Amino acid sequence: MQIKVNEQQHTVEADATAGAIRDRIKADADLIIINGFPAAADKVLNNGDQVILIRRGEVPGADELDALLTARHTPGVHKIVKGATIGIAGVGGLGSAVAIALARTGVGHLIIADFDIVEPSNLNRQQYFMDQIGLPKVYALRDTLGRINPHVRVTACHLRLNPSNIGEIFGHAQVLVEAFDLADQKVMLIETFAARFPDRPVVTGSGMAGFGSANTISTHQVARNLYLCGDGKTAAAPGTGLMAPRVGVAAHHQANAVLRLLLGEAPEAERS
């Protein structure tokens, strides 16, 4: 029968076990993953199975790393996300978390843009570290993304987005994530991108301040190509600050909406 082992095609006997294949191909592996799930050595393989053999602690080479990072994805998902280009406008509380989630997911190319510098107060919710204070956020984030998944291509733009540069910077983005802070800037970004690329989806964030219930944060389609993640009303204000948990929930709603769009699913609908 035909199986794949560490992304390579192999012909093996019909009743081969995971352990037998491991002994033959990578005897020092101490973790066997079959079709996305860890498996015992005595598990009998089936035609078409996708097997990943890992030795814990070993630093893999580039191609092997790519295969291993996607070992837990549903087969087929990785090919689609790896070919995707996603734009993220703003890399503060929302954008930095979205970027990390999408890098871990294996998105091929991220275009990130922000004028801002990492400050101590950012660390209460933004995905930056003490040793990055003073750095432009886009460069700090690009560094961090490279430590997570060196195969993600990151285009870092340290500038203020405005109507005259948005179209050029996000020209290749299949989906745009709106991750700004100010309401009027969110509007400016959405109007500008929609005027230039009316058929490309935008995933926006609105309403995520404070520590109210996280259950009120959701994803809704609000226009033909516009999906809103947040509770829609809790603005950042004195007394209702932006905090890591709810901002993170909204950001991961955004990242999941992007993933669903790439995989041909409506962000809001249940998968049937």
Place this chain on the structure above:
Amino acid sequence: MDIIFNGKPRELKAGTSIQELLDQLRLDCLQVVVEHNQNIIPRQRLAETDLQDGDVLEVIHFVGGG
């Protein structure tokens, strides 16, 4: 004339522009995105876009924070 506004029927005077409707509703055009018949209308065009009978309008309000 009648339009559908945020999913609900609404009666308006003939020739009302989108900007006039926003003013009636006291909505700040800097903080809303307007979708008119499935197209997002930039705010510079809100005053010159008159609504017609049967139009479908979505006005999405944004708050700060992110």
